[in-house]
Amino acid sequence: MTDHSAHISAKHLNFFYGATQALHDVSVDLKRSRVTAFIGPSGCGKSTFLRTLNRMNDIIDDTRVEGQVLVDGLDVYSGACNVIDLRRKIGMVFQKSNPFPKSIFDNIAYGSRIHGEKSRRVLEEVVERSLRRSGLWDEVKDRLDHNAMGLSGGQQQRLCIARALAVNPEVLLMDEPASALDPRSTARIEDLISELRGDYTIVIVTHNMQQAARVSDETAFFYEGKLIEVGVTKQIFTNPTEKQTEDYITGRFG
Amino acid sequence: MSMRPRNLGERMVYFAMMGITYAILLVVVYIIADVVIGGIGTISWEFLTGSPRKSGEEGGIWPVIVGTFYLVIGTLAVALPLGMSGAIYLSEYARQGRMTRLIRLAIVTLAGIPSVVLGLFGLGLFVIFLGFGASILSGSLTLACMILPTIIVASEESLRSIPQSFREGSLALGATKWETIRRNVLPYAIPGMLTGSILGVGRAAGETAPILLTVAAFFLPSLPTSIYDQCMALPYHLYILATQLPDMTKARPMQYGTALVLISVVLGFNIAAIVIRSYFRRKYRW
């Protein structure tokens, strides 16, 4: 029986951009080894919330957090948390694929090198394992020294996933990972998520409700900076408790 | 939107404006051509590698070229690390606030200070107060103050052109801010930073007023041996040849030759900058 206890818990989380409050009192448990989807109309705070989990909002000027985010029981906004270790543990994939203008090899090895790995043999192992994991190995194994900017959009995104996997994270945050891709590449990303399911705690932000329904175990619906409802995906899509969730699911707004 | 006005009146205004604009081009071409044609005959091995004789009326300009070279190196050694680091702060670290506003205000103010005033400042601070005397050190420091804004502004622009996603991607992998800058921002920004800096150096190589007050020697055929020595420099040498000799027309070939070398050095820097810029633009695209 897999452990599905709370891996990440937000407790009464408020978030501000300057004077504007973007998140209102969000409390939620994200379960270990599960795929959780965040859905909601644009500007509802789902991406902002995602970025509070690995403190990526720290790099934006003039922002403020209240409340707690616990990862394995440790508050990431307390002095005891090292943001470097946190981000190592929590990988992230962005909306727009962002390969670095380096070779494919150097892209994947980037994280390991940052964390002090110098042995060529170890790096080669890491690169191969990560690329196999993201299903890209067979496509790129003969051109690892080519610039990653030369890959197609879908390949680039899978490269970014491989790059995140290379540092052995426990959690994978995905911010609309397929929104810029064509349907075929999107399908491949979704397949990949299904393959990774169970091994990682995955959180995916998406504006595509079918996608949420297809890939996730749990779904959280955000609206105007508030978490309206969270539950098992099937229940959210077939029998939501809240009126707003139902309106959104059935396409009455957003 | 193509512009060929239909009616006669408008067409005349159009051609008048075109004429005024191209008059500027004509003047630029004329100036360059005059210096090139006037100076090309003087350029010879002896002129470039010989020492000046009879106050510069005869001989070559080797010590003058060497002096300018030392000044440029000295200026770069000071201004480049300082300017690039300052730009890194403004682009990567600075938050909106009083300190940042003050720094930016200082940069535009510094950029607007006349070079002769900076020369006075260099004289007061470096030559006299700090006791460096009229020397390559004083001159380089003064010129560095002059081109610092150019280097900062160009470097910051180059840093800001690096997509934010490079930084986010690196930070999300657990890199520290400095690791991110060093490994994933600077390597792509440095060509642009250097381009802007080279333009600044070109300016420094052609400036006269600051070095007039802090380093330049009227006539010093021997080469400098330390940073505390005075030296000759191309722009100042041209000024001397053109205005301070008893018989100015006799020295005309020397004047034109020096002007040509000076303009080649300065424009050489500019052209190098443009070439580097376009090379790296083609190499990196994101």
Added chain:
Amino acid sequence: MAQASQYWKARLIRYLFMAAAATSILIVVLVFLFLGRESVPFIAKHGLGAIFGGQWQPVSFENEQFGMLPLITGSILVTLLATVLAVPFGIVAAIYIAEMASAAEREIWKPVIELLAGIPSVVLGFFGLVVVAPLVKEVFGLTSGLNAFTGAVLLALMAIPTIITISEDAIRNVPQSYKEASFSLGASKLQTIWKVTVPAALSGIVAAVMLGVGRVVGETMAVMMVTGNAAVITFSPTESVRTMTATVAAEMGEVPFGSDHYHALFVIGVVLLLMTFGLNMVAQRVLRKYRIG
């Protein structure tokens, strides 16, 4: 432990970069400080009023005169003339390049402007001495071509790149919708430019001119070589004049350190500094307000 050292290392790096950036502040403060410091002895001895004396005769056996008015009027005369020459060329060229030139023409103009801006002022001065001055002498039938007008011609050439670059930015910043609205009312391209685009970009153009003027006021070598350097109060373009910058550059090499004359030259520096500082601040304010450049 490791975490604490990591934290301090990050702070240290941040402060190092901050210190580098703050060097600019230090330099500006030192410029004001040292120019002030070297000026005070003169002001203390002769009073502020000495600045407005009408005679500059710093080297004399019985009666040295440090009246800076001739130098100030010399600078103003040359600057005004240069502005009058540079503004029409600069603005018309900016309009032409921004609104009328083809894409290929624009490709030529960027390096041409950079080229003009890159010519060292001493080379321009030399060109003025050898080519422009004899021409001016010939055309106006003068005994000498070394006068305010010749200096102004060269200074205009130096101001033009600044005026073109910043005006062009200002013109391009005018929203396309303004122009489209004008076209839709049946205005021609030229009418649109003069009645809509240029007025909308006017504050940016004014700032461009001010920055150009700032450069001209502080320019030294070219004026020193061609204006004849006679310290007299005159408003005739064909008279020889002596500017503030030329006075500093020409005389500093010969003054005894610590003499009245030495300190007087620093006073000129302060006057120059304040003039250019004022011009730049106002221009920058305008540019920031309209988000140009």
